Amino acid sequence: MSLPSVVIVDDHALFRAGVKAELDGLVDVLGDAPGVEEAVPLILRVRPDVVLLDVQMPGGGGAEVIRAVTRTNPGQRFLALSVSDAAEDVIAIIRAGARGYVTKTISGAELADAVRRVASGDAVFSPRLAGFVLDAFAGAAAAVPAEIDPELDLLTTREKEVLRHIARGYLYKEIAARLHISTKTVEAHVSAVLRKLQLSNRHELSRWAAERRLVE
Amino acid sequence: MAVVTVAPGQPAAPSVPPAPPLRRDPAHGVVGGVCAGLGRRLGIDPIILRVLFVVAAAAGGSGIAVYLLAWVAIPAEGEDSTPVTRLAGRRDTWLVAGGIVMLALSVLLLLRQWGIWFSDAFVWPVLLVAAGAALIWRQAGTRSEVPPAPPVPAQPRAAAAPADPAAPAAEEPLLARTGEVLGRLRTEAVGRSWLGIALVVVGGIAFLYLNGALVAARDVVLAVLVVLVALTVILAPWWLRLVRGLSAERAERIRSQERAELAAHLHDSVLQTLALVQRRADDPREVAALARRQERELRAWLNRGGPVTSTPKTLAVALEQAAAEVEETHGVQVDVVAVGDAPLDPRGEALVAATREAVVNAAKFAGGGPVSVFAEADDGHLQVFVRDRGPGFDPAAVPPDRRGVRESIVGRMERHGGRAEVHTAPGAGTEVELTMERA
Numbered sequence: 133m134s135l136p137s138v139v140i141v142d143d144h145a146l147f148r149a150g151v152k153a154e155l156d157g158l159v160d161v162l163g164d165a166p167g168v169e170e171a172v173p174l175i176l177r178v179r180p181d182v183v184l185l186d187v188q189m190p191g192g193g194g195a196e197v198i199r200a201v202t203r204t205n206p207g208q209r210f211l212a213l214s215v216s217d218a219a220e221d222v223i224a225i226i227r228a229g230a231r232g233y234v235t236k237t238i239s240g241a242e243l244a245d246a247v248r249r250v251a252s253g254d255a256v257f258s259p260r261l262a263g264f265v266l267d268a269f270a271g272a273a274a275a276v277p278a279e280i281d282p283e284l285d286l287l288t289t290r291e292k293e294v295l296r297h298i299a300r301g302y303l304y305k306e307i308a309a310r311l312h313i314s315t316k317t318v319e320a321h322v323s324a325v326l327r328k329l330q331l332s333n334r335h336e337l338s339r340w341a342a343e344r345r346l347v348e
Numbered sequence: 349m350a351v352v353t354v355a356p357g358q359p360a361a362p363s364v365p366p367a368p369p370l371r372r373d374p375a376h377g378v379v380g381g382v383c384a385g386l387g388r389r390l391g392i393d394p395i396i397l398r399v400l401f402v403v404a405a406a407a408g409g410s411g412i413a414v415y416l417l418a419w420v421a422i423p424a425e426g427e428d429s430t431p432v433t434r435l436a437g438r439r440d441t442w443l444v445a446g447g448i449v450m451l452a453l454s455v456l457l458l459l460r461q462w463g464i465w466f467s468d469a470f471v472w473p474v475l476l477v478a479a480g481a482a483l484i485w486r487q488a489g490t491r492s493e494v495p496p497a498p499p500v501p502a503q504p505r506a507a508a509a510p511a512d513p514a515a516p517a518a519e520e521p522l523l524a525r526t527g528e529v530l531g532r533l534r535t536e537a538v539g540r541s542w543l544g545i546a547l548v549v550v551g552g553i554a555f556l557y558l559n560g561a562l563v564a565a566r567d568v569v570l571a572v573l574v575v576l577v578a579l580t581v582i583l584a585p586w587w588l589r590l591v592r593g594l595s596a597e598r599a600e601r602i603r604s605q606e607r608a609e610l611a612a613h614l615h616d617s618v619l620q621t622l623a624l625v626q627r628r629a630d631d632p633r634e635v636a637a638l639a640r641r642q643e644r645e646l647r648a649w650l651n652r653g654g655p656v657t658s659t660p661k662t663l664a665v666a667l668e669q670a671a672a673e674v675e676e677t678h679g680v681q682v683d684v685v686a687v688g689d690a691p692l693d694p695r696g697e698a699l700v701a702a703t704r705e706a707v708v709n710a711a712k713f714a715g716g717g718p719v720s721v722f723a724e725a726d727d728g729h730l731q732v733f734v735r736d737r738g739p740g741f742d743p744a745a746v747p748p749d750r751r752g753v754r755e756s757i758v759g760r761m762e763r764h765g766g767r768a769e770v771h772t773a774p775g776a777g778t779e780v781e782l783t784m785e786r787a
Contacts, residue, residue, distance in 0.1 A: 218651070259720060263685035299685045300733040300779070301720025
């Protein structure tokens, strides 16, 4: 299997160089860009398997890159890579269309693994993201307004179970073993959660993010 | 005037008090005792006042009006209230006042009709001034007559305080009420004084105007007004600029203060850590721990907008803090993910202590790998998972003298109505599961 191709978008030159060095030999880095304006044409030209995307950048941040690129190439896959672990940043970039979120403290091998996963169409949830999603969908059973689609706005018991295991620090294959299901099924659950997270118009999601902003 | 021979030892001259309150003196008076009372108050022979009143009455009737006003407004000797104050005690004070004014007006108009009149330009302003003066004088009188809060209640209160704890409580409202009444009186008094002053001023100006004394002044006033308006027009933009400049300067000062605060914080934290990192560059573990600690501290500062409080209030914050401490002392990365939160009650504290112990164990025996802490708080219970990717162990092979897990984790949880389970196997890492029902 050939190495997945990657474009790195981050406004810190030092960080781009560091990621490049760490991923050397694990993925095929096609290029890097320091901001939204440079990133969009580059991504559209080289069409990498995965775009490693910083969340907070001048000129609209990662979400703006996703919006601009997916207008032309809706199939482009993004993995958010951020130093911020603030809930509103994480949820916002996922809802904009990123297929996963990892923090910048992740090791090179783990990052390469995450890139491969996203390249093959899976979702990548860090323990923290799993925690945020559980938080955002918590208490949902209480009162669901009629206009909300329960298919999109509630997590199934199994999905919650998988998310809890991710939050506890288990790898997909460990989760599969513990829950007596296949790794593919775990991936399917995570992808389903990602889809719900992106498509749900659940008012709790926005309200929840607003509350976090107020509380913290 | 009567000179009183004072017997030795007797109180000095009770008949000539230093400043007797203004009272009518019907006993020594001719009509209502007004002149007698006024004379005693002012230390003038009442005859002089009587002559003045008669002249004023002959000159246009104003003397009569003022006399009548004084008759009703000044209490007689031995009385504490006048008909007026008695009336004024009622709710419809202004109605009464209006009635009196109408009465006085009708008397005056009658006098005017009869020709016992001086001149419109003189009588009306003088009346206004007289009414205003009466108000001010009365006010000056009542103010000195309002006694300061009597010291009498204070004394028994102090004496009774140890024996009867209810006494102060019972007196408190009374004192408060007295204060309230005094306050209202004071504001009313001030209001009346201003009304009096306004009446005097309006009367004075009306007098001057009606007698043509203002014709010369009007030109001066007009000139002054024009100059003032011109100055305002000239100076307004400059003044506005000054005000705007001041507020801009204040904003700038606040900004620079914030910048200084930020710089101070970065200096104390980030720059110090970077200096340490440079000096310890040969010890990657130490450098990683330093960086991690600094990251945690900076995040907390950014998120909470200030330094971390020393006493956590919620479970999530307490767990974060415990993790940070273990991370610092053992140099192992500890990631905390919390879903939901709960106030930190004794059960929560026990849970945090047990979690801390489990994290310490993981840091010691898991070979330096990262430790994951996952906490979930829902309505029913609190649950914490502490997981490491270390070698794991065989629970059955743990020697009985190793009391850490049994006492600090399992025992502590059970004492607070919770439970602890350890899932581990050689090569599979270790996970400690702590569960506590919510209080």
